[in-house]
Amino acid sequence: MLLAVLIANSEGNILVERFNGVPAEERLHWRSFLVKLGADNLKGVKNEELLVANHKSVYIVYTVLGDVSIFLVGKDEYDELALSEAIFVITSALKDVCGKPPTERLFLDKYGKICLCLDEIVWKGLLENTDKDRIKRLIRLKPPIDF
Numbered sequence: 001m002l003l004a005v006l007i008a009n010s011e012g013n014i015l016v017e018r019f020n021g022v023p024a025e026e027r028l029h030w031r032s033f034l035v036k037l038g039a040d041n042l043k044g045v046k047n048e049e050l051l052v053a054n055h056k057s058v059y060i061v062y063t064v065l066g067d068v069s070i071f072l073v074g075k076d077e078y079d080e081l082a083l084s085e086a087i088f089v090i091t092s093a094l095k096d097v098c099g100k101p102p103t104e105r106l107f108l109d110k111y112g113k114i115c116l117c118l119d120e121i122v123w124k125g126l127l128e129n130t131d132k133d134r135i136k137r138l139i140r141l142k143p144p145i146d147f
Helices: 024-041 080-098 104-109 111-121 132-138
Strands: 002-009 014-019 051-055 058-065 068-074
Touching: 002 024, 002 080, 002 104, 014 024, 014 104, 014 111, 024 051, 024 058, 024 068, 058 080, 068 080, 080 104, 080 111, 080 132, 104 111, 111 132
Parallel strands: none
Antiparallel strands: 002 014, 002 068, 051 058, 058 068
């Protein structure tokens, strides 16, 4: 199961989080652990360079894309290899939505579409869609009409 998808800015503030099968009382621990893990290890890392960690029998794969850090936590069948595939899909979807590796401002401007992408990629702890064209088709939104 994919336990968590967390996206944070360069200061460690969480921009988006999705937990699956993680009790509410453990979420604070995971938030602070992942942000600290990123602060300790992501300095000087290139865009989309994957880092891997283990903690309490779960796997963690994380990376930097532009000004944001992306963390995936999985267990059982979601080992390092499956998580690296999932993080690749998420980073390519973010680049498609934003048009380039996102700054924090661009990420927040595109927040709605990014959340839709995450919901289509990861559904209830399972990697649902990995095809870029299918994800684009599923998240298609019409722009608001001026009144």
